[in-house]
Amino acid sequence: MQDLKPNEQRSQNAILLIWIALAMNCISLISSYFQYDLLQTAANGGKISAEDITSNDNREQAIGIIQIIVFAVSAITFIQWFRRAYFNLHLRVNHLSHSEGWAAGCWFVPIINLFRPYQIMKELFQETHLFLKRNDIFTNEHFSTSSLSLWWTFWIIDRFFGQFVFKYSMKAETIDELTTSTIAEMVSNGIGIVLAIITVNIITEYSKLEPLMHKVKIVE
Structure with a gap:
């Protein structure tokens, strides 16, 4: 039987990029607060120089571009880890619900990407625990479907709320609209921070369970 492929480095890469994404969310949150303060000054009749406006716009644009790049790279590293984990489980369990390729492809298919990644992640934990238990390998790690449900709930909220914020901010022109957009961006960044922490924990x-499968001696 084929040996499990190493996945530790992929998990480390995914976690590192998620932490970087979290850091960018924190930076964006602070930057949005500065923008909110600037808008409040304008709304209250305070004077704002052209330099202040240009500096704010340049800062927000730069942070936005970096966030997009970091998110893209983070998504790639996460999916690489996710697919390798499901591939390894396929080597030990022959009754999984989906092919290994779906662990990557399901994220890009409309409608299906609203539930299939969660199903595969849940199956990863459930089947790995069952496999280890059947082979008398016990662990202190306790699987909780509630933690996965929380993770997926925040993922869905982050996705749709982020789309709303982006579309609204593109149309915002008045001070009131820009203020609402900025507050929404701060909320979106807060959601992203919580999502990042939950994802790292998962x-x-x-990653504590997967290496235990190496201890199981498979008889050809």
Whole structure:
């Protein structure tokens, strides 16, 4: 039987990029607050120089571009880890619900990407625990479907709320609209921070289980 492929480096890469994404969310949150303060000054009749406006716009644009790049790279590293984990489980469990390729492809298919990644992640934890238990390998790690449900709930909220914020901010022109857009951006960044922490915890938890499958001696 084929040996499990190493996945530790992929998990470390995914976690590192998620932490970087979290840091960018924090930076964006602070930057949005500065923008909010600037808008409040304008709304209250305070004087704002052209330099202040240009500096704010340049800062927000630069942070936005970096966030997009970091998110893209973070998504790639996460999916690489996710697919390798499901691939390894396929080597030990022959009754999984989906092919290994779906662990990557499901994120890009409309409608399906609203539930299939969660189903595969849940199956990863459930089947790995069952496999280890069947082979008398016990662990202190306790699988909780509630933690995965929380993770996926925040993922869905982050996705749709982020789309709303982006579309609204593109149309915002008045001070009131820009203020609402800025507040929404701060909320969006807060959601992203919570999502990042939950995701890191999930990867870390599964990364403690996966190496235990190496201890199981498979009889050809």
